[in-house]
Amino acid sequence: MEFFICTMVCVSQSETPGLFDLSSSEQSAGDRFSVYYTYVLWTGMAFVLLMSGVTALLKLVDDEKKGRCVLRLEEHFAEFFAGLKAKTLGCNAFYIFFVLRRALIVLVAIYLPEMPLFQFKALMLMSFFFMVYLIHERPYEWDEENRLQVYNESVVYMACFHSLLLLQVPKDPVILLQIGWSLILFVVINIAFNMVRLLYYARNSMRASYRVHLLNISAWDDNKNRQCSCKCYHCGGGRNLKVVDISSTKVLEFSITPIVCE
Amino acid sequence: MHLPLNKITYPAHLQELFEGLIKVVQFDLLDQIPFDLPGPETTPTIAFSKNFEGLGYESQNTYDNLGFTNVLIGMLLLETLVVVLTYIPVPATCVLVRKVRDKYRQGGVQMSTLYIRFFL
Numbered sequence: 359m360e361f362f363i364c365t366m367v368c369v370s371q372s373e374t375p376g377l378f379d380l381s382s383s384e385q386s387a388g389d390r391f392s393v394y395y396t397y398v399l400w401t402g403m404a405f406v407l408l409m410s411g412v413t414a415l416l417k418l419v420d421d422e423k424k425g426r427c428v429l430r431l432e433e434h435f436a437e438f439f440a441g442l443k444a445k446t447l448g449c450n451a452f453y454i455f456f457v458l459r460r461a462l463i464v465l466v467a468i469y470l471p472e473m474p475l476f477q478f479k480a481l482m483l484m485s486f487f488f489m490v491y492l493i494h495e496r497p498y499e500w501d502e503e504n505r506l507q508v509y510n511e512s513v514v515y516m517a518c519f520h521s522l523l524l525l526q527v528p529k530d531p532v533i534l535l536q537i538g539w540s541l542i543l544f545v546v547i548n549i550a551f552n553m554v555r556l557l558y559y560a561r562n563s564m565r566a567s568y569r570v571h572l573l574n575i576s577a578w579d580d581n582k583n584r585q586c587s588c589k590c591y592h593c594g595g596g597r598n599l600k601v602v603d604i605s606s607t608k609v610l611e612f613s614i615t616p617i618v619c620e
Numbered sequence: 621m622h623l624p625l626n627k628i629t630y631p632a633h634l635q636e637l638f639e640g641l642i643k644v645v646q647f648d649l650l651d652q653i654p655f656d657l658p659g660p661e662t663t664p665t666i667a668f669s670k671n672f673e674g675l676g677y678e679s680q681n682t683y684d685n686l687g688f689t690n691v692l693i694g695m696l697l698l699e700t701l702v703v704v705l706t707y708i709p710v711p712a713t714c715v716l717v718r719k720v721r722d723k724y725r726q727g728g729v730q731m732s733t734l735y736i737r738f739f740l
Binding site (some may be wrong): 361363386387388389391392393395396399463464466467468471472473474477478481517518521524525534535537538539541542545549 | 622623625626627628630631633634637641660661662663668669671672677681682683684685686689
């Protein structure tokens with residue numbers, strides 16, 4: 359978002375004509391650098407859009423039909439699509455929608471400054487269509503992530519709605535204050551919810567890595583199976599492997615007895 | 621977070637909330653450093669609008685506006701340079717250099733993802 363805003367502002371040159379004009383002799387070296395810098399950032403963003411588009415399309419082709427070069431390209435960008443379903447074009451094109459939406463938000467803010475009503479209606483529409491996309495395609499593999507994104511999007515929608523109300527209602531300070539508090543409530547609940555979720559998953563991941571490293575467990579899957587085979591704490595051997603229920607070892611209470619060969 | 625970019629005047633308490641959140645989200649560490657870091661000297665410009673100024677976009681120069689992100693871009697470019705250097709042929713006797721090179725090459729996939737996520 360920051361890239362879009364900074365580069366678009368530089369190009370729009372509303373207050374400083376000539377800033378983006380490379381042929382101007384009055385331009386300082388710093389300004390020239392800034393312009394080239396803008397070009398570099400645009401190239402980077404265009405590259406990301408292009409690669410995500412190409413990879414999204416390639417994912418729909420059967421693996422047998424792909425050449426070695428294509429497979430290598432896919433391997434390079436595989437992590438980019440981590441967490442996303444790779445079944446339909448709609449799911450694969452998630453990042454394209456994501457980037458284009460951001461670009462549109464910035465374009466509306468910069469090029470239509472005299473039409474605030476239209477600005478917020480456009481934002482509401484974009485948010486609405488993105489919400490429909492999220493509900494219809496469910497692009498994330500993890501269902502909880504899909505639900506969370508829909509929730510976040512609905513908060514954006516409500517924030518736009520509040521802003522629209524602020525523009526429309528008569529300038530009565532009491533009403534403005536109430537609308538303001540209502541929006542603050544939405545924003546604060548959203549931040550708190552996201553923060554709690556983040557801390558919850560951070561705690562789970564720390565717990566998992568603690569179990570893996572300190573208990574010498576070969577594998578740990580927090581979501582599926584709580585029964586893992588452990589290696590001997592002393593010799594690290596794989597003989598006489600014990601299958602233990604790790605959920606009952608109470609790792610967080612630091613009351614673990616080292617697992618040894620039977 | 622970027623709603624105030626649009627032409628609207630929010631009530632004072634809402635404005636304060638947005639300003640506070642922007643400070644956290646922008647994570648501009650350069651503001652905390654008491655001295656100026658070396659960089660190109662740009663012509664000072666006024667902000668695109670008051671709304672943009674309020675959100676921390678105080679100039680029309682891309683370099684000035686990006687702030688701390690410039691440092692991250694610099695680090696990313698440096699990393700790229702190191703990756704490019706790893707493709708220079710190394711004699712078989714330089715075991716340590718070859719080891720470091722192989723490690724960097726293994727991280728190629730992560731690098732691609734890092735680039736993409738950075739621009740997103």
